[in-house]
Every structure is written in structure tokens, then in C-alpha cells.
Amino acid sequence: VFVEVWQNRDKLAEIKKIKAWLLTITHNKAASYLRKKAGSMTSVSWDELAAHTIPDELQTPDEQLISREEMTRINKAIDDLPPRCKQVFVLAKIEKLPYKEIATMLDISVKTINIHVAKALEHIATALRKESV
Template sequence: MTNADRNTLVLVGQLIAGEEKAFEQVMEAYYKKLLIYAYSFTNDYPQAQDIVQNVFLRLWERRQNINIKESFQGLLYKSVYNEYIDDYRRKKSSTIINEAYKQALNYAVDDNNHELVEDKIALIKREVEHLPTRCKQIFLLSKQDGLTNSEIATYLNISIKTVEYQIAQAYSTIRKKTETKIKKLAMILFSFIKLN
């Protein structure tokens, strides 16, 4: 075992113990490498950044479950790859979700007019855009990005109760500002699919 391997094991041990400095050292040591690796899949810098940030977020959240079978660096690279695959699947399924979205709208409004359906989608999205900044951010992290309340709380350094309150406020505001038909529609849609 080399000195570098020993140092890595010590660092990982400190990370598992919850030492924030160890986490910062891991980020400093691996962030750029992982970003380049993620970019090799995505060819999209912001997407690569999101993937790597998600990997580090989960690494911290699940630090006590870290199990290194081969190497710590290998674990990180595998995590980036898995995150990319998950992201790819989410985006691929969004096409199917869009179709389900439109079908649900057609069913809910009982109307075959395609333009009417598009108007309803636009109305809901417009109301989301008019939410207060913090409320909108939390709502989109939940409904668009698919983060759990716990992940949002950690990401924004706020309490889970705050996340729950802001999401409830978003639903309430959207319901109040839309027409009677759309009130029912919004509840149906938000229950089954994410906004795109």
C-alpha cells in the first residue's frame, strides 16, 4: 500500500466520521476530474456540473454507508456514471411524461381542442413562473428536478419544514390563481407528473 493509498483511507475515514474538512478535501481533490469525466458523457457543462454536485451531495448524505471495494476514486467515477445514467433516463422519460401530461389534460377538461390543452399547460407554467423566488426555486427542485424534501433542505441549507411549507404555498397559490377547471386539473397533474 502506497502513502497516497494510506492518506486516502485516512481521509475517507474522516469523511465517514462526518468531518466537514475531509469532505472539502475530497471535493478539492476530485471535483475537476469528475467534472471532466461527466462532461465526456454529456457534452453539456451545466449538466455535468449538476451531475457532479449531486454525486457529492449524496456522498455526504450517505457517508456512513461508504463501502470501498476497489478504490475511492473508482467509487466516485462509478457514482458519476450512475448519476449520468439516471439523468439520461429521467430526460428520456420526459417525452413520455409530456404525452401523459397532454392526455391527462384532455381527459380532465373533456375537450379535444389541442390549442386549449396547450393553453392550460401554459397557464399552469405561467403561474409557477410568478411564484416568489424562493418558493419557485423550492417547488421546481421538487417537481422539475425530482429532489426529495430532505435533499432540497440539505442543498439549500434550510429545514425540511420550510421546504414543505414552501411547496404547500406554491400549490395553494397556483390553485387560487387558476380557473375552476384548472384547479382540479392542477391537482391531478401535480399528483402524477413533474412540470417540465
């Protein structure tokens, strides 16, 4: 976490909620570590990750409500993805691993990762549009 903060030190002045930002980085690093340590992409469930979300006291009441509702819809859309697409999306967009690292880890091409991520984002956007109508 400290390395991440150091690497982004030039952006610190722009961050409005530094405590929330630090907790998010810590959460992401911990989840990534647990996955790597276990040697399995399924070792940390969505429920386990949800149990370690950013504390509500760091958000305004409006942000809490919107955040919970949106996250529920987004998580449902992610859960509905095909298994491989979901796995790639989680690694790329939630764990923020480089595409090359994911490609090596899963023994697929970077182009395939791009396709999975695009498909996942389209699916999530469509699901959010349907529920907001």
C-alpha cells in the same frame, strides 16, 4: 432511465402510454443532470425545458389543446412565485427530488420546504381558478 423503469416494473402494466411515460422520465432525468452538472439551479431555463416536451403525436388532439392551455397557465403561475418558493417547488414537484436532499442543497429545513410547496400549490390553484372563471 432504465433504473427508473426497473424500479417501477410492477406498475408497467398500469401505464397506458408507455412511450410518453418513458419520454417524461428521460426529460426529467436530463433536466436534473444538466442542473447538477452546471452547479446552479438557474442553468436550465423554463424555455429550455419547454423545448423538450412530450411530442404532440403521443397525445390526442383534445389532450394537446388542453395540455397546452393548462401548461401555459401553470407555467405563468409558477413564474409569478417568489424566487425561493419557485426554486423549491421546481426541485420538489418537477424534478421530484426528496425533501431531505433539497433541504441539504439549499441549507433550509424540511419544514420550510413543506411551507414553500404548500404556498406554491395554493398560488397555482388560485391562479387556475381565476382564469377559468
